Amino acid sequence: MKALALLATLVTGAILLYGTQDFAAWGDPESPPNRHVSRYYITETVKETHVPNIVTAVVADYRGYDTMFETVVIYCAGLVVVSVLRRRES
């Protein structure tokens, strides 16, 4: 069973590593995301939100839906630990 799990992990890891070959080169200004959204964020963020830190504006405003569920994921993790471990003193 353990050997099977190891095999599954290795195969999945190899597939994921193979998939990284199609990534754009690191910092390539002509890669698709850099030609589309990055340029928009860099030029428009301060005008649209008055937040000098572009990362904060992207995380909490443009991608607010994503951050909301990140918070919910952390909340669920805490909820599960409390509901599994917490014992009421008898």
Add this chain to the structure above:
Amino acid sequence: MKQVQERARTRAVGESLIIQTAVRLMVPFIQLFGLYVIVHGHYSPGGGFQGGVILGASFILTAVAFDLQTSLKRFSERTNAIMGNAGVLLYTGVGLLCALLGGLFLDYSALVRIIPMDPVEWRSLGIFLVEVGVGLAVMSIMASLYWDLSSRGELDEGL
């Protein structure tokens, strides 16, 4: 986990005056720094997640240096649960309020219908409200994870 707890129980560490005094002096500044990281996320690296973790770490530090009971006396489990729930509700509530006021979900500029202000300023303020919600949630989850994991859910004595 059990082994670590057993080692902590049998090894006579005792309370250290040096550590306790140092922690007592450091914790207020750590918490102040955590609040600074949350509210200054607009201008410098930081934000809700990072600031929340720093705030949670200050409670964990109290629990490590003193014991779990001292930490719980300062910040009870009930308050912790209320703050964690309030944080998540603040985030989702702000988003829902935007939708109810006729904008898109999490489009903070719709909040001009509550307080008339430049919609751009409202987007900035909405980011701040949301970051505070994230900070509260992360802080209470970090503290409660440590409390429950270190005492096997009994909250009697920590590590």
